[in-house]
Amino acid sequence: MIVFFALVLLVYALTIAQLVYGFGKVRPYVTKCDAVPKTFFSIVVPFRNERENLPVLLDSIRKLQYPIDLFEIILVDDFSEDDSVRFVYNWRMENGSFQFTLLENISVTGSPKKDAIARAVPLTKDWIVTTDADCVLPENWLATLDAYIQQHKVAMLVGAVTYTTKKSSFLQQFQQLDLTALQGATIGSFGLGLGFMCNGANFAYRKSLFESLGGFAGNKNIASGDDVFLLQKAVAAFPEKVHYLKSEAAMVTTQPTKNWSDLFQQRLRWASKTGSYQSLFGKDLAVLVFAMNLSLILALGCVGFGLMHWCGLAVLFGVKFIIDTLLLYKTNRFLTGKWMWFLLLSAFIYPFFCVGVAVFAIGGGYRWKGRRFKK
Numbered sequence: 001m002i003v004f005f006a007l008v009l010l011v012y013a014l015t016i017a018q019l020v021y022g023f024g025k026v027r028p029y030v031t032k033c034d035a036v037p038k039t040f041f042s043i044v045v046p047f048r049n050e051r052e053n054l055p056v057l058l059d060s061i062r063k064l065q066y067p068i069d070l071f072e073i074i075l076v077d078d079f080s081e082d083d084s085v086r087f088v089y090n091w092r093m094e095n096g097s098f099q100f101t102l103l104e105n106i107s108v109t110g111s112p113k114k115d116a117i118a119r120a121v122p123l124t125k126d127w128i129v130t131t132d133a134d135c136v137l138p139e140n141w142l143a144t145l146d147a148y149i150q151q152h153k154v155a156m157l158v159g160a161v162t163y164t165t166k167k168s169s170f171l172q173q174f175q176q177l178d179l180t181a182l183q184g185a186t187i188g189s190f191g192l193g194l195g196f197m198c199n200g201a202n203f204a205y206r207k208s209l210f211e212s213l214g215g216f217a218g219n220k221n222i223a224s225g226d227d228v229f230l231l232q233k234a235v236a237a238f239p240e241k242v243h244y245l246k247s248e249a250a251m252v253t254t255q256p257t258k259n260w261s262d263l264f265q266q267r268l269r270w271a272s273k274t275g276s277y278q279s280l281f282g283k284d285l286a287v288l289v290f291a292m293n294l295s296l297i298l299a300l301g302c303v304g305f306g307l308m309h310w311c312g313l314a315v316l317f318g319v320k321f322i323i324d325t326l327l328l329y330k331t332n333r334f335l336t337g338k339w340m341w342f343l344l345l346s347a348f349i350y351p352f353f354c355v356g357v358a359v360f361a362i363g364g365g366y367r368w369k370g371r372r373f374k375k
Contacts, residue, residue: 012292022191029247039146041071042124046116048078050133066142072099076116109220129204144250155209155241159202160251162335175256184331190244196282200227202252223373225273232278268366293351
């Protein structure tokens with residue numbers, strides 16, 4: 001058993017070290033202010049029961065520093081049960097200068113969000129950029145995307161996402177650290193030429209690329225993954241046209257979940273699609289992360305039953321903590337530049353959280369936005 005733990009630790013440490021190296025290979029992008037905007041964007045936002053968040057999102061769209069004739073807003077209501085739609089109608093009347101469309105979703109597949117985006121695509125013109133209703137967009141979001149598009153032969157762009165958090169809240173800081181790890185793995189994989197993950201809250205692609213890839217064909221009935229599956233198809237078909245935009249000016253901010261139950265369900269939703277990944281690297285990394293965290297729990301059990309000395313557990317945990325912290329530190333400097341609160345406490349809790357999510361993701365479905373989704 002000790003040999004197994006050592007082998008898992010070795011492979012894990014080498015893999016995370018590769019991601020750290022890959023992270024450094026993706027160079028930060030700084031927008032050139034003299035670029036004349038040219039790209040037309042269709043901002044697509046699926047929403048369901050988001051009355052609380054829509055005012056903040058739409059206010060951030062209103063403040064975008066980008067020519068109003070070069071973007072449109074397409075909101076798709078996924079059968080909201082609150083007064084989200086009424087608010088959207090009122091906002092549109094008060095802001096009539098914007099090119100604005102409100103659609104009602106049509107249920108076609110087992111994935112409401114994919115249905116919503118597919119509903120909007122025929123109305124889009126050139127570049128589709130998706131975000132979520134609980135996000136805040138930086139004022140130079142579209143300007144930065146446009147500048148990068150003009151300077152590179154690209155058909156898909158992946159952007160960064162971070163949380164708005166309070167340093168006194170352990171739940172929020174735990175989520176921030178978890179998201180930081182995911183963003184670090186995302187950026188690192190792009191640096192290695194193995195990009196496999198993205199976040200639909202900050203995701204842009206040409207309409208022509210979406211159509212040439214067959215849209216969401218092949219995974220329509222998987223409720224989650226409107227972003228990741230499309231990315232992996234694009235990377236497989238046109239790797240040179242898919243880039244990560246490592247820019248603070250294009251970083252989208254979203255809200256953490258409000259309780260542990262919602263967090264667990266959200267991570268179940270994210271994990272449920274892993275087995276359907278097209279990316280072999282993505283699958284291998286998911287298995288390796290699970291194996292490493294499971295090894296820590298098993299090692300703790302071995303120490304408890306006297307089958308292993310506590311020094312072995314300390315080495316296992318210590319090496320993992322150090323290599324994880326290196327990736328977290330580099331990624332956090334880019335995402336927030338703030339102190340990583342509750343880092344050690346989160347490191348103790350995360351193995352149980354990670355393994356719990358993985359086990360439940362294998363065994364069943366999840367709840368989200370008042371609905372129950374089967375695996």
